[in-house]
Amino acid sequence: MLSEHAEEILEALWIQIEEQGKKPMDVGAFRDDPAIEELIKLGFIRRDDAHIHLLEAGRLHALACVRRHRLAERLLTDLLDIRENVMDTVSCKFEHLLHEGLEDKVCIILGHPKTCPHGKKIPPGKCCLEKRDKKLLKIISSLTDLETKEKGQIAYLETKNASQMQKLISIGAIPGVPIVLVQKFPSYVFKIGHSQFAIDKELASSIYVRLTK
Amino acid sequence: MLKDSAKHFCRSISYDDPLEVCISKIQGLLLSDYRMSKRALALLLLQEDKEIVDTVRDKEGERFDKIMGIVQETKTHYLRPLTYIISLRRQKEASRIAKLTVGFPGQQKLSIKEKLSKILMDPIIGGPILLAILYYGLYKFVGNFGAGVLVDFLEDKVFIARLNPLVTSLINKAIPYKLLQDLLVGEYGIITLGVRYAFAIILPIVTTFFFAFAIVEDTGYLPRLAMLVDQLFKKIGLSGRAVIPLVLGFGCDTMATMVTRTLPTKRERIIATLLLALAIPCSAQMGVILGLLSDNGIGLGVWLGVIIAVFILVGLLASKIMPGELPSFYMEIPPLRIPQVSNVVRKTASRLSWYFKEVFPLFIFASVIIWIGQITGVFSLVVKILQYPIRWIGLPDKAAVAFLFGFFRRDYGAAGLYDLKKAGLLSGNQLVVACITLTLFLPCIAQLLMNIKERGLRLGIAMSLFILFFSFTVGYSVNLVLTLFNIRL
Ligand SMILES: [Zn+2]
Ligand SMILES: [Zn+2]
Numbered sequence: 059m060l061s062e063h064a065e066e067i068l069e070a071l072w073i074q075i076e077e078q079g080k081k082p083m084d085v086g087a088f089r090d091d092p093a094i095e096e097l098i099k100l101g102f103i104r105r106d107d108a109h110i111h112l113l114e115a116g117r118l119h120a121l122a123c124v125r126r127h128r129l130a131e132r133l134l135t136d137l138l139d140i141r142e143n144v145m146d147t148v149s150c151k152f153e154h155l156l157h158e159g160l161e162d163k164v165c166i167i168l169g170h171p172k173t174c175p176h177g178k179k180i181p182p183g184k185c186c187l188e189k190r191d192k193k194l195l196k197i198i199s200s201l202t203d204l205e206t207k208e209k210g211q212i213a214y215l216e217t218k219n220a221s222q223m224q225k226l227i228s229i230g231a232i233p234g235v236p237i238v239l240v241q242k243f244p245s246y247v248f249k250i251g252h253s254q255f256a257i258d259k260e261l262a263s264s265i266y267v268r269l270t271k
Numbered sequence: 272m273l274k275d276s277a278k279h280f281c282r283s284i285s286y287d288d289p290l291e292v293c294i295s296k297i298q299g300l301l302l303s304d305y306r307m308s309k310r311a312l313a314l315l316l317l318q319e320d321k322e323i324v325d326t327v328r329d330k331e332g333e334r335f336d337k338i339m340g341i342v343q344e345t346k347t348h349y350l351r352p353l354t355y356i357i358s359l360r361r362q363k364e365a366s367r368i369a370k371l372t373v374g375f376p377g378q379q380k381l382s383i384k385e386k387l388s389k390i391l392m393d394p395i396i397g398g399p400i401l402l403a404i405l406y407y408g409l410y411k412f413v414g415n416f417g418a419g420v421l422v423d424f425l426e427d428k429v430f431i432a433r434l435n436p437l438v439t440s441l442i443n444k445a446i447p448y449k450l451l452q453d454l455l456v457g458e459y460g461i462i463t464l465g466v467r468y469a470f471a472i473i474l475p476i477v478t479t480f481f482f483a484f485a486i487v488e489d490t491g492y493l494p495r496l497a498m499l500v501d502q503l504f505k506k507i508g509l510s511g512r513a514v515i516p517l518v519l520g521f522g523c524d525t526m527a528t529m530v531t532r533t534l535p536t537k538r539e540r541i542i543a544t545l546l547l548a549l550a551i552p553c554s555a556q557m558g559v560i561l562g563l564l565s566d567n568g569i570g571l572g573v574w575l576g577v578i579i580a581v582f583i584l585v586g587l588l589a590s591k592i593m594p595g596e597l598p599s600f601y602m603e604i605p606p607l608r609i610p611q612v613s614n615v616v617r618k619t620a621s622r623l624s625w626y627f628k629e630v631f632p633l634f635i636f637a638s639v640i641i642w643i644g645q646i647t648g649v650f651s652l653v654v655k656i657l658q659y660p661i662r663w664i665g666l667p668d669k670a671a672v673a674f675l676f677g678f679f680r681r682d683y684g685a686a687g688l689y690d691l692k693k694a695g696l697l698s699g700n701q702l703v704v705a706c707i708t709l710t711l712f713l714p715c716i717a718q719l720l721m722n723i724k725e726r727g728l729r730l731g732i733a734m735s736l737f738i739l740f741f742s743f744t745v746g747y748s749v750n751l752v753l754t755l756f757n758i759r760l
Contacts, residue, residue: 254604257599
């Protein structure tokens with residue numbers, strides 16, 4: 059079992075190298091960190107004189123860590139309504155509790171979110187690719203994954219694409235608003251308050267809804 | 272270092288504090304008079320509303336940089352765009368107020384209107400309904416009644432039988448100059464041609480079209496149609512929203528080109544303008560073409576097939592070639608309602624008056640141009656030049672005149688063919704080829720001017736050249752295919 063500290067180093071390494079596309083990390087402050095030894099022993103990283111490199115096994119493990127971390131963030135903000143400023147400390151503890159199997163369940167509950175609340179990409183898991191409907195578990199879902207007549211409140215908007223988000227805001231699709239899906243084909247039609255709107259699939263996939271019975 | 276980057280940097284102090292602090296800081300720097308609340312102004316600045324940013328830049332001078340500095344600083348407090356944060360807070364406040372003040376009745380049963388709305392938005396039932404609306408609205412009402420009954424009456428009974436001879440004899444007596452007589456009451460005279468076309472052909476067709484369109488518009492059907500066709504329109508680079516200018520184009524392409532302003536991206540506006548100019552025949556032209564091909568069912572089918580094929584093909588190509596943001600579709604679907612007479616009348620009247628203000632002078636203008644063209648001989652020269660591509664697509668030389676007129680008004684051209692057909696100068700094949708080429712051929716002069724006005728000189732001219740070349744190429748190809756397979760229509 060990897061220590062929490064080692065997992066955090068691995069995550070940071072992955073973010074720096076894989077996500078931000080920067081160079082391998084300087085050895086610097088970690089010269090005597092026991093977690094580094096732990097990671098080397100497991101074959102996750104390689105250290106030369108000045109740098110720490112990520113190995114393939116480490117990359118896979120880090121990917122899973124990052125996924126858990128960001129899913130934990132989503133879980134905390136979307137379901138437990140934890141404020142952003144305290145979220146970080148909580149989610150760092152939380153992610154270590156989400157283990158394989160459990161994380162996919164959380165992912166399903168949250169409707170396979172594509173980004174964390176900070177707008178960073180959540181690496182997709184097996185569940186996201188299969189998308190087998192496990193209706194009982196679903197609590198948050200993207201509008202495209204809802205069935206017609208299902209209703210809820212808008213939980214959040216995928217904010218990756220600013221102009222798309224602007225369009226949704228302009229028609230009043232804002233977090234907190236009650237929403238009912240009326241039709242799925244050929245376009246998505248939903249009801250907010252007493253108004254009906256039609257949007258295309260791309261826009262619909264960036265609305266996430268917290269379901270109500 | 273590492274620890275820091277291991278975590279996401281969540282620096283928000285508390286949910287709303289930094290925003291409030293920044294708003295009051297900005298308010299303090301806005302010293303000029305804006306005729307709106309400083310707080311609203313500050314909020315718009317934080318959302319970087321282009322218009323407001325420009326105004327403030329003009330009015331505040333050196334304080335502007337400081338203000339924008341605060342805006343940038345505010346951004347660093349939030350991970351999501353400020354627009355999102357601000358809308359979110361507004362929503363929270365709005366629903367708080369709503370909870371306190373408004374009560375909603377529980378879920379009611381679907382009303383008849385809602386059921387009908389569901390039917391209209393059904394992808395399977397929606398298709399036949401659209402066809403029914405097109406058949407009764409466009410073909411029966413505009414085509415048969417407007418372009419048939421009304422035009423026949425006004426054209427034959429009123430103008431040709433009474434008004435024209437009367438005015439001609441009056442003018443011929445009053446003005447002894449042959450040249451001026453020609454300008455006013457000659458073959459292409461202002462009164463005998465310009466005014467006659469405007470009142471006897473265009474008025475009934477356009478009025479019936481605008482009337483039918485206003486009825487459909489007032490029921491709230493158009494957004495439902497947009498929602499049905501969106502996925503198909505995406506393939507030709509447009510969103511469902513574009514269905515409104517395109518349908519309006521069947522009434523008047525010039526007006527429809529102006530309405531392309533309602534499309535959100537430049538890319539969509541250009542593609543819609545091109546398709547309107549090329550493949551959407553306006554009601555006046557369609558009326559005449561339906562008349563020309565009315566006794567030739569297969570010919571009509573070929574014409575329709577080729578025009579639809581060109582529409583799809585050019586749309587597909589344009590969406591492949593044109594750079595720019597891909598269209599996205601979002602539209603309110605208003606509740607269905609029974610059209611109100613006052614609305615329908617008002618909309619029809621305002622479109623008609625626009626039409627006559629913008630287009631009627633062009634009829635007169637066209638008559639004058641034709642007159643000048645004829646006395647100076649420029650006209651016969653252009654007709655001679657046009658005869659080459661005309662021969663190329665297998666038509667008699669005389670058709671060149673119809674094509675030249677087609678540019679002044681597309682329906683002039685079609686009506687010119689009508690005369691040729693009456694005189695027995697066109698075979699079935701020639702008629703179909705001519706109708707196809709003329710439908711695709713250069714937009715009328717009013718639409719050309721509108722294209723230039725809306726899309727700019729360069730693009731307007733480039734489009735026209737493309738259309739000129741393209742229409743004759745299609746005409747040539749159709750003629751070639753018909754000849755090769757020895758088909759007689
Ligand atoms: Zn995050
Ligand atoms: Zn998933």
